[in-house]
Amino acid sequence: MSGARTLRWGVIGYGRFGQLHAAAIARGDATELAAVATASEATAALARSHHPDAAVTTDWRKLVDDPGIDVVDIVAPNHLHAAMAKRALEAGKPVLVEKPLATTLADCDMLVETVDRTGGLLSVGFELRLSVQWRRIKELIDAGRIGRPSFVHVALFRHPYRPGASGWRQSAGEVGSWILEEPVHFYDLAMWYLARSGEPVAVNAQGTAGREPGLIDNLVSAVRFDDGALAVVSQTLAGFGHHLVVEVSGTEGAMRATWSAGHAASTEPCFDLHVGPIGLEAPERVPLDEPSGEVFELAKQIGLTNAAFTEGRTLVDVREGRRAVVVCLEAERSVREGREVPLRFA
Structure with missing residues (x-):
């Protein structure tokens, strides 16, 4: 994957943070919210009302296997991260997975092996x-x-x-x-x-x-x-x-x-x-020219991850994600x- 072009993102999970991810992708300059996978019909209806141009499904596998999706963004409950990321990597899709990478060391090791075997891109969401x-x-x-x-x-x-x-x-x-x-x-x-x-x-x-x-x-x-x-x-x-x-x-x-x-x-x-x-000398207040907080960091993460994926790299790789786990x-x-x-x- 190379060149500066708009990538079509699919988001798995539409809870509070999944909604923030989807909104950040929809607002991005080089990101298109193409699909959302939800856990229920109720959240599917909510996603459709928020993003009428996106394909919405309650089957995350359908999103992952869709050839029209360029990037898979996993914002699902923690215990589901590993299986979802593995399937997306094996489908040839770059993956942004919310922290933690996985909930067990065995699942972390499985994802390291999958990245190494497929040559895929997996970036962990350490937006701080x-x-x-x-x-x-x-x-x-x-x-x-x-x-x-x-x-x-x-x-x-x-x-x-x-x-x-x-x-x-x-x-x-x-x-x-x-x-x-x-x-x-x-x-x-x-x-x-x-x-x-x-x-x-x-x-x-x-x-x-x-x-x-x-x-x-x-x-x-x-x-x-x-x-x-x-x-x-x-x-x-x-x-x-x-x-x-x-x-x-x-x-x-x-x-x-x-x-x-x-x-x-x-x-x-x-x-x-x-x-x-x-010592006792008064410290200097460091000027910060942007707001701080997860809402702002998330928007930045989506844009920078998108740019990294177009260049064939990640922001935080699978081994760094494993180390924190x-x-x-x-x-x-x-x-x-x-x-x-x-x-x-x-």
Whole structure:
């Protein structure tokens, strides 16, 4: 696939986030929303009312097998990602799959094998990397603004998850875990920021059970790197609103960013980013010339993924998606077993 041309996208899943994906594709300069696959006739009717020019079906396989679809965008419940992505890759379609890549290591490995065997393109939806706010942190790190980074802290305080269609987000068998649902973003960011430290070597996590069996409401975890760098990721789902803090410390300075709104899809959040030297000197507020938030990052992700696919590349490849899942699964195991767990990515 090469050249600058409009690609015809098919979206699988039409829940809240699937609707945001579809709308972003429909608005794109070089993307056409050609088809939507939904889980029910009710959501199919909703999709038809929103996008009357798109083909709408309740059979996702029909969408994947349609020769008129150039790109498959998977925004379905987590446990379905692997089977859908595998079929799309084997049909010769580039795939954008929402995080997590899959809910089990076996499914992640199956997708790695499928990508290698087919030569297909699979990009994982870590849209925070594209944010004017969270990406700016990476740019400042790479520019040497804080020296060598050695500590990352990501903390989320938010309202409980919405159940999702048929309650999938409250079922351990379908969501995988609540660590895979949102902290997967934060582990990915932390490893991205601490790339100079190599792969992490261990995770130690504690958590408290929530309202749903087998799912963790409150999490605190420490990811250790071989050179001594440390990433701390915490989350509570027993709060209100949606409030995220990211802090990065290095040998010569530090950064702190906050994002706060009533919910994650807000178009009017409060957000900021400060950077400064270690000590008492007042930090500098970093100017951010675009809004920050998942609605804006998603639109950017669709456009950049579309451009990448036309050039035969991905934004976040299957192995990076697998790596984040490994950390999540081992953090879950650390909570269960009450001990530090080694991380192995091979």
